[in-house]
Amino acid sequence: MSHANHHPFRAKPSLGRTFEAGVFWVLRSTAYIILLCGGFVFGDIVLKGSSTVFRTEFPFVNTTFLTEAPESLYVFEHDGVKREMGDREFRAFRGAEARKAEAAGKPAPEIKATSYVYSAGGIYPCIVGTVLLVVGSMSIALALGVASAIFLNEYARQGRFIRVVRLTILNLAGVPSIVFGLFGMGLFVIFLDWNVSLLAGWFTLALMVLPVVITASEESLKAVPQGFREASLALGATKWQTIRKAVLPFALPGILTSSILGIARVAGETAPIMFTAAFVVRDKLPWQDLERASDFFFQGVMALPYHIYVVSSKIPQNEYTERVQYGTAFVFLLIVAAIATTSIVLRARLRRRYRW
Amino acid sequence: MIEIGNLDFHYGPSQALHDITLNIAEREVTAFIGPSGCGKSTLLRCLNRMNDLIDGARISRGAIRIRGVDIHQRDVEVMELRKRVGMVFQKSNPFPKSIYENVVYGLRLQGVRDKTRLDEAVETSLRGAALWDEVKDRLHASGLSLSGGQQQRLCIARTIAIEPEVILMDEPCSALDPIATAKVEELIHQLKLRYTIVIVTHNMQQAARCSDRTAFFYLGKLIEFAPTREIFMTPSNPQTEAYVSGRFG
Ligand SMILES: Nc1ncnc2c1ncn2[C@@H]1O[C@H](COP(=O)(O)OP(=O)(O)OP(=O)(O)O)[C@@H](O)[C@H]1O
Ligand SMILES: [Mg+2]
Numbered sequence: 001m002s003h004a005n006h007h008p009f010r011a012k013p014s015l016g017r018t019f020e021a022g023v024f025w026v027l028r029s030t031a032y033i034i035l036l037c038g039g040f041v042f043g044d045i046v047l048k049g050s051s052t053v054f055r056t057e058f059p060f061v062n063t064t065f066l067t068e069a070p071e072s073l074y075v076f077e078h079d080g081v082k083r084e085m086g087d088r089e090f091r092a093f094r095g096a097e098a099r100k101a102e103a104a105g106k107p108a109p110e111i112k113a114t115s116y117v118y119s120a121g122g123i124y125p126c127i128v129g130t131v132l133l134v135v136g137s138m139s140i141a142l143a144l145g146v147a148s149a150i151f152l153n154e155y156a157r158q159g160r161f162i163r164v165v166r167l168t169i170l171n172l173a174g175v176p177s178i179v180f181g182l183f184g185m186g187l188f189v190i191f192l193d194w195n196v197s198l199l200a201g202w203f204t205l206a207l208m209v210l211p212v213v214i215t216a217s218e219e220s221l222k223a224v225p226q227g228f229r230e231a232s233l234a235l236g237a238t239k240w241q242t243i244r245k246a247v248l249p250f251a252l253p254g255i256l257t258s259s260i261l262g263i264a265r266v267a268g269e270t271a272p273i274m275f276t277a278a279f280v281v282r283d284k285l286p287w288q289d290l291e292r293a294s295d296f297f298f299q300g301v302m303a304l305p306y307h308i309y310v311v312s313s314k315i316p317q318n319e320y321t322e323r324v325q326y327g328t329a330f331v332f333l334l335i336v337a338a339i340a341t342t343s344i345v346l347r348a349r350l351r352r353r354y355r356w
Numbered sequence: 357m358i359e360i361g362n363l364d365f366h367y368g369p370s371q372a373l374h375d376i377t378l379n380i381a382e383r384e385v386t387a388f389i390g391p392s393g394c395g396k397s398t399l400l401r402c403l404n405r406m407n408d409l410i411d412g413a414r415i416s417r418g419a420i421r422i423r424g425v426d427i428h429q430r431d432v433e434v435m436e437l438r439k440r441v442g443m444v445f446q447k448s449n450p451f452p453k454s455i456y457e458n459v460v461y462g463l464r465l466q467g468v469r470d471k472t473r474l475d476e477a478v479e480t481s482l483r484g485a486a487l488w489d490e491v492k493d494r495l496h497a498s499g500l501s502l503s504g505g506q507q508q509r510l511c512i513a514r515t516i517a518i519e520p521e522v523i524l525m526d527e528p529c530s531a532l533d534p535i536a537t538a539k540v541e542e543l544i545h546q547l548k549l550r551y552t553i554v555i556v557t558h559n560m561q562q563a564a565r566c567s568d569r570t571a572f573f574y575l576g577k578l579i580e581f582a583p584t585r586e587i588f589m590t591p592s593n594p595q596t597e598a599y600v601s602g603r604f605g
Binding site for chain 2: 158227231246
């Protein structure tokens, strides 16, 4: 045996080492399993959804799917050809066939079609509804959340009462969204008599993300160095001037970027809106045929997550519904991914601008 | 000009200042020295009521008069007081805004909009803070792009832009290298001609070099207050002597 093999750091087999290796493999495989599950879910949606959303020929996206309302799908055989058509197209087709037959002096042909509800057309109203819900509820949540964070962090005397308030807010973040949905229905829809409406949905969703927004805002306010506040006050500023000019501008990037993660949550929740704002189907877009401008706020809307729920569990399932399900889920994922990317880019840019 | 009479100060239950009586003369530099935790900053922050911001901090006895007015009198507006009694902090704290915006911050608060007036104020204040020549070509660069010493002088410029009567400085050079420190000290000499200055420092030479009078504190008490020469050459109190000769503290 050579001398080199007898150095004092030579590895010796021991129970500890075996255990160490075992732990390492358990942890590693857990991570891989999670990755696999995630990859499978996303892969499935992307694969099946992209066939609904994208086209191989120009303009490469399925414009019908993105710009039109859901319709019933009619599947029928005519002149030996199997055809699939949306509701309006089918009616036009039937009319044209009837006129053709009339011109030829024959009786109108009977077209026997099977119809599949919501399997044709698109999800434009759902996209619109989701965007409206997100914009409105986030505006409300930001206004209320930033205001209360300012109070909690800048004005309130830090005592037991404020600690209890903070704890309550944190706990609110853990309340299941269905509870917020029922609360919203009780308060806004029934008690305040707003009916199932955009406004009720806004407030319900805003209440749901409020804890996230408040906590994020407080963190951002805390991250602003105390020196800025002292400097400002020492120059004769009032407290509010100090907050306006020496605290909020520097906290805002943080507040906004953290709140963007709240947007993903608002966009995705089904339970809070299903009793308060979402309609299964609605022919008119929110801005069409309004009698008064205020009616805008008191109408229900369609929304992406609720649409996914409806087409996956509320209508008879068949080979044609799957396209809509996956397509909708895919569009939804794209929107959330876009929001997340925006937040990351925004954060990086603002960070560069406001470093101290 | 500033008369502190029999001042007791508490942070909640613990007393930080004991029976301080001290008169600060106009257009002089008064230095506060003493070991860490002896209450120098506390006393300094009393002078422009920055301690109002701390929950539980209170003056339990005595009064501070500036030009004969008790600054805790009911009709005293804190904001007005702080405009008259400016403060420069230990850690330089320019806002992450442009150099220009940093200097005019206080004026903008007072509602000054006039561009020429703001421009003038920027130039005179930066000249006053001996910073003009170094930054005159990049007034719109971020205040944070300056070096530590320049940042501290920017903070001084920001303070003199609102034309206070008194400038309080809490260890303004503790984060600076000797050259930057020398610049700030030189500046203090010039500022003395127009302002009353109170400076807290841990640097004995600095106190000796730039102050006219020195107050020595120990454990929240004022041990000795005399012309700087006397404090350093012929201190009457043995504790003072031990401290300034570096034997404790
Ligand atoms: N915000 C505060 N709350 C409670 N106690 C405080 C607070 N600030 C200071 N103290 C206490 O008051 C005493 C005096 O503190 P002060 O900051 O005035 O000392 P200092 O002389 O400035 O010290 P240093 O030279 O280290 O800056 C210390 O015992 C300190 O612990
Ligand atoms: Mg101090």
